[in-house]
Amino acid sequence: xxxxxxxxxxxxxxxxxxxxxxxxxxxxxxxxxxxxxxxxxxxxxxxxxxxxxxxxxxxxxxxxxxxxxxxxxxxxxxxxxxxxx
Amino acid sequence: xxxxxxxxxxxxxxxxxxxxxxxxxxxxxxxxxxxxxxxxxxxxxxxxxxxxxxxxxxxxxxxxxxxxxxxxxxxxxxxxxxxxxxxxxxxxxxxxxxxxxxxxxxxxxxxxxxxxxxxxxxxxxxxxxxxxxxxxxxxxxxxxxxxxxxxxxxxxxxxxxxxxxxxxxxxxxxxxxxxxxxxxxxxxxxxxxxxxxxxxxxxxxxxxxxxxxxxxxxxxxxxxxxxxxxxxxxxxxxxxxxxxxxxxxxxxxxxxxxxxxxxxxxxxxxxxxxxxxxxxxxxxxxxxxxxxxxxxxxxxxxxxxxxxxxxxxxxxxxxxxxxxxxxxxxxxxxxxxxxxxxxxxxxxxxxxxxxxx
Numbered sequence: 001x002x003x004x005x006x007x008x009x010x011x012x013x014x015x016x017x018x019x020x021x022x023x024x025x026x027x028x029x030x031x032x033x034x035x036x037x038x039x040x041x042x043x044x045x046x047x048x049x050x051x052x053x054x055x056x057x058x059x060x061x062x063x064x065x066x067x068x069x070x071x072x073x074x075x076x077x078x079x080x081x082x083x084x085x
Numbered sequence: 086x087x088x089x090x091x092x093x094x095x096x097x098x099x100x101x102x103x104x105x106x107x108x109x110x111x112x113x114x115x116x117x118x119x120x121x122x123x124x125x126x127x128x129x130x131x132x133x134x135x136x137x138x139x140x141x142x143x144x145x146x147x148x149x150x151x152x153x154x155x156x157x158x159x160x161x162x163x164x165x166x167x168x169x170x171x172x173x174x175x176x177x178x179x180x181x182x183x184x185x186x187x188x189x190x191x192x193x194x195x196x197x198x199x200x201x202x203x204x205x206x207x208x209x210x211x212x213x214x215x216x217x218x219x220x221x222x223x224x225x226x227x228x229x230x231x232x233x234x235x236x237x238x239x240x241x242x243x244x245x246x247x248x249x250x251x252x253x254x255x256x257x258x259x260x261x262x263x264x265x266x267x268x269x270x271x272x273x274x275x276x277x278x279x280x281x282x283x284x285x286x287x288x289x290x291x292x293x294x295x296x297x298x299x300x301x302x303x304x305x306x307x308x309x310x311x312x313x314x315x316x317x318x319x320x321x322x323x324x325x326x327x328x329x330x331x332x333x334x335x336x337x338x339x340x341x342x343x344x345x346x347x348x349x350x351x352x353x354x355x356x357x358x359x360x361x362x363x364x365x366x367x368x369x370x371x372x373x374x375x376x377x378x379x380x381x382x383x384x385x386x387x388x389x390x391x392x393x394x395x396x397x398x399x400x401x402x403x404x405x406x407x408x409x410x411x412x413x414x415x416x417x418x419x420x421x422x423x424x425x426x427x428x429x430x431x432x433x434x435x436x437x438x439x440x441x442x
Contacts, residue, residue: 009118009142013158039142042171043163050141080141 028066050081092121092435126439192232223252234290248290267315321371333394380423392435407433
């Protein structure tokens with residue numbers, strides 16, 4: 001199963017759970033199954049612009065984006081973009 | 086207990102005091118990481134609702150049924166694809182009337198209103214406002230095109246009002262099915278026609294609970310009172326206020342003739358006038374204004390957001406003001422004397438007082 005790691009704020013919104021283990025064929029499927037999906041995706045289902053997603057340390061944009069397939073042994077890390085004050 | 090909900094750029098704080106309102110303890114922060122544009126305690130059941138925004142994770146609403154210890158987030162909130170716009174911010178949560186179990190109203194940007202009938206779990210956009218025939222003449226103010234004021238007439242279950250910057254005031258007589266612009270007599274001095282049908286930049290709108298045909302309005306261009314449900318407005322800032330520009334507004338819950346404003350220099354210099362935190366009160370319906378200074382800091386160059394002013398319903402009633410520089414000033418005697426109830430909080434976006442055990 002793929003491991004999904006959430007940043008602190010999303011973990012709080014997920015009831016305090018930071019680590020999720022999921023069976024999902026794609027990154028898209030994995031992220032949409034999270035209890036914080038409506039914070040990661042907007043009302044059109046589009047990934048929010050400032051949410052960065054890394055699969056085994058590689059930005060998903062350098063893979064196949066949300067269509068990236070998961071074999072089941074990956075670690076997916078979500079990171080809110082560093083900005084603001 | 087008196088609970089003053091203080092929404093900030095770094096979460097929600099709650100100031101708690103006994104009914105004497107002299108000593109305050111500060112709870113929180115709750116909702117860390119969220120900009121709390123507004124938070125309100127529902128007088129029907131004590132639930133707290135917060136309009137929460139984050140630059141990464143978007144706009145939503147949080148609810149607590151245990152006075153802030155734990156929170157849940159709305160499941161569904163957004164705009165239909167056919168509208169061509171997306172939800173930008175949530176601005177104001179207004180609990181429904183007594184007897185309207187589970188009903189809440191939510192104002193947001195861009196100029197949108199939602200209704201919930203399940204205590205904020207899901208929200209349905211009010212289509213009649215989303216597709217209002219005048220929408221193409223609305224434009225965002227500096228804070229975005231925010232629907233920041235939602236007022237329910239306690240005497241008429243189908244009558245309500247919204248205030249949107251910069252679209253103006255709208256009245257519904259059918260529970261939100263349709264909306265009539267209610268801006269006659271309010272100025273939009275930044276427009277070629279200074280008295281248009283819509284486009285006025287209302288900053289805060291309040292209805293008087295004891296005299297619900299009376300509305301008060303702090304506008305970008307003046308302070309106004311209406312005695313006919315917003316069909317016409319009388320401008321009041323020429324009667325002794327140092328400026329017609331300002332954001333917050335507060336009322337005396339028992340006296341429809343009393344109102345409070347905090348004037349700022351103007352649109353190009355948004356700070357309190359003459360280097361003092363000046364709260365001005367009228368007790369004659371806006372015929373004259375007097376400056377309250379007892380206990381307020383001077384010199385002070387302060388800014389108070391549109392939601393940064395509130396009052397409780399005790400007798401004598403308390404009144405509360407929060408500055409962008411993180412101070413809460415409280416008065417337990419209707420504004421005769423003031424003291425600093427909290428300082429060094431994060432930037433204060435909203436203040437809402439409630440009496441709840």
